[in-house]
Amino acid sequence: MSRVDEDGLALTGRGGFLPELVKAVLERGMGAELSDHLGYERGDPGGRGSGNSRNGTTPKRVGTEVGDIALDQPRDRNSTFASRLVPKGARRLGGLEDMIISLYAGGMTIRDIQHHLAATLGTELSHETISKVTEAVAEEVAAWQARPLEAFYPVLYLDALVVKIRDGAHVSNRAAHIAVGVDLDGVKHVLGIWVQATEGAKFWAGVCSELANRGVKDVLIVCCDGLTGFPEAIAATWTKAIVQTCVVHLIRASMRFVSYGDRKAVAAALRPIYTASTEEAARRELDAFAESSWGKRYPATLAAWTNAWDRFTPFLAFGPALRKIIYTTNAIESLNFQLRKIIKNRGLFPNDAAAIKLLWLAIMNIEDKRARERAKEAGLPKGTPRKAPGRLIDGAGTTGWKAALAELSLVFPDRINPHL
Template identity: 70%
Template structure:
């Protein structure tokens, strides 16, 4: 864009700065959409359909790569020396690696500072979750300034307590109750899961460790406990890491033993659905296109996709209640006959005269 020049060189435009190729708000919008979980192709389609801006896939990739230095600086920032509670957990996400999309484990550390505010201490992406990698994560946090942690809340991964003790020897390891219940109910039949979960609730809501042990023994001798002995074994293996939160007040227990306050997981797109759910908006009723062809400007119906009669207006239905565009149930003539048409006169046809059959006539 040509910028007017003056003699002193003091003129600076406000809307479009000198040497700028893109508007400033466009970069922020692309980074915001990318941080929300949208892919590069989805961002390209979103910009073209909303603001009418055609941005290439390569340009969007360059804009996203510009924040890599800021992400690296955030990952290496110094931390507070003491965190009362630290949550350690991993979620499986799809990562683009070498032109292919692979499932990798994102190791997330969330710490609660002395003021009770939660902070994401770091995110580390690895192929699989393991205790050896968690040991390196704890060492990285210690190198960034974390000297002591009172309680570390984690899942029941094998070797996890030893990996934490290698860095913070005096930290109390608390197993997440949600993970513990999930592992215990995995061996229970679907019809008994609700009953077993209700029977185990007095165990993790007991007043102290002795009361929790008595409730677990009562469950073991009950009918559900005899039917599902594996549940008691799961609790026995993790009993030392399960009971530390019982020494605190009831107001603090949920903050300690529950990991569900971590970063929310985004829903995964399935089949032909959009990568992210679209919010419902209040508007007047609209007539949907045949076969729901609104998906990204689609103009043809997919193979085998049917049209429900209740989704079309009454004028597009036949007398038998079927839709006029249903190719699997009705032929071409029936479909054309069922379409609404203006009144027209009956066509004039010529009268056909049949010739007598010579074989049936007798010679006289």
């Protein structure tokens, strides 16, 4: 270690200190495995006439987290020895595959990962090798996407991210929708990811049918951002479910038509509509906005609220506790914010499956990082302030859920009580 400071000895990469250390450890470990396999140590006279003996070594190069390592793998004369440290056919050891998947989940392309490993570790992996490592999680993604779900979710959130998909010689924008269900304990679960290839009710009918086939028998309230065809698909699958348009998305959509200098004033004029105590009061406030100077100046803003009225008003029938939970899809906005950064780094995807795979890996990666940060603070004395973040979305609790569940049980007793 003194040579690292004095002579500039490299720690990683070809000829570095750590690769040589790992090489020595692995070769000694394989030697110990061979001794255990043969039943006697090197040079032990007791091994004479045992029927098997050492038979030199075989050169083998493997990739590791600290660079490529050239090993001398020991062998026996009967060719019955198989090392568990360096299995036959293995070309990558340690956490190199985990590192590749983590870099991929962070938004790096396969070629970016290839250049990064070569520059930092001196490990040169082909494009095909890295692609196979990332494709190894495809089965996990498929199993996760097809896993059984609970029969009942009181609240279902649905929000979308825009991803760029290569379509032949063109690049098209598609919506990757993420569904988050809240169970009876108020715990959120990511139910699935779907890339929207076609518009309207046909696509959403397929999504709802898939959720139903995976076990979801009933949903009380579905919160979404005014997606075309979704109410019809919901009605066809869960006939009693209520579709609630996200108020925040509705406000944003209506403000697109307002000049920047007038936005604060128009937003203040719209606020009495969505904070009204009842649907009738909200309608009076909408009529008042229509008669105001702002309503006359921005008729497109008024039309946005009028067209979405039937899907905007359901939450007005509930109390304050439940309104806070269902009036917006912001419950998954923090997740979408993190995913958008990764999508931006990634650029475009070769197909829909690649987009779904990256989004799934990103969600798992984010949750794993947060879990590691919480684990570091697990041993701190009681009362010590903790800075580690909680779960981002999957497995996170819903604030104020007990009061909201009490309201739901009063409104939907026949649908909730059988599941309590």
